[in-house]
Amino acid sequence: MSQDEPDVQVVPGGQGGKRSEGGQHKPGGQGGHEGDPVIEVSGLWTVFGDNVVHRDLELTVMPGEVVSLVGGSGSGKTTLMRQILGLEHPHRGSIKVFGIPLLGSHPLLLRKIRRRWGVLSQEGALYSALPVFENIVLPLRELRAFDEGFIHDMVMLKLDMVDIERRHAWKMPADLSGGMIKRIALARALVLEPELLFLDEPTAGLDPDRSESFVKLIQSL
């Protein structure tokens, strides 16, 4: 049941590709040097048993670019994202993010890269043991460079941005709907003002209105 290569298509952002379900949009940073690719994937092979998911895949994302991956469910979009995030390793091929190869680099270097990106995973992956506010604060707290007042303002700003009312800030994720969790997860992904943003199926599970405003929000970034 091996799948054919063109299952995953790379569509330049800004056009119709954006709204298609199952897209990952990656706005590159504004400050990057023109010419240095943000993400470089080359010769990537991913094989699960006899299921070839990626066959010699090449992908280059330049600064300022928005790239959508379009493909049917099960075509390997999430897997590709997890590989770029360093959560899974491809069977063959190399992945560089900000010019740094993921395999073989020093863990501290990798940790630095990880603070320059924001990730919204398919399910949101909020910490179910922490209230919304603490969830968004997590990446900020880890840097420990900010006082509480600033952190509070920052969180409220991001909540406004993703259209979540402030009174929800102290609710637990289990008490919120799937769409709200997704938007809160986006707030968490945005809280460090990332240069690189990964969104896995950002509009799946949202009502049409919200999905529209979600796309607008991402375009405005």
Next chain:
Amino acid sequence: MQLRPEHDIFFANLESAHAPHVESRRFDPLAPVRAIGLVALLLLDHLIGILHLFGQTPLDSLDLLRHPSRGPWREISASIYRSGTEALGITAAVGCLIGVTLSYLSSEQLRSFGADTFIVNILGLGIVRELGPMICAVLVAGRSGSAITAQLGVMRVTEELDALPVMGIPYTVRLILPKVIALAVAVPLLVLWTSAVALIGGAFSAQLQLGMSMTQFMLGLPAAVPTINLWLGVGKGVVFGALIALVACHFGLRIQPNTESLGAGTTRSVVTSITVVILADAVFAIIYFDVGISLT
């Protein structure tokens, strides 16, 4: 009745299908050897995983000492509460019952030899040195070890576990270290508590059986049980607690994102941590075989 073409194909296939091919089981003389090899490799794999976590703990602790204000103190205190304070009731109940039973059985025997006063030695040494730490460790492995494994496993299923490293937060500091520290603090305290309750239960039973007053029992304890035994019990508590936490975390991290793996992993975690605790207890017994046992 009409058959659609795909149904025709289906029935045609049915007709032409052979009887299911049953693979005849041939005698494989190497099967036991292979099975033993596989088990050995699996054990080695788990051992390496646990050692990995064990080695990470001092590194993370060093990080904690260097930046104490950044530490996961809230997680640590929450874990101590959950695995220590909330276990006070059950450890007291079990400890008391064991104390009463042990005292009852021993006093029957001792009375027939006229060696009534030795009940203090038997109960004191047995409980403070061995039974107290052991009961605690088994109960904590069942209560907190399973909870830790299940918690990490669910975090794997909901992808929360992946979200931490992606945000540049090392999950060993946030998730593993607090649990190891919490159990290494909570279990020795529980050991003291359980031993105390078990001794009181034993003294009560001795009073009923042998007519030895509780004060007489308690006054006899310091002479019969050198203080070093108390420290040995507490030390065991620290080691057992840390071991249970490490094993539980290891199995929690190994859980695959499905419900079956969650159940199997939790079972394996509890069984392994109890086994590891018993092994560690044997090591303690060998190392300290001539410490704190006064033969007067």
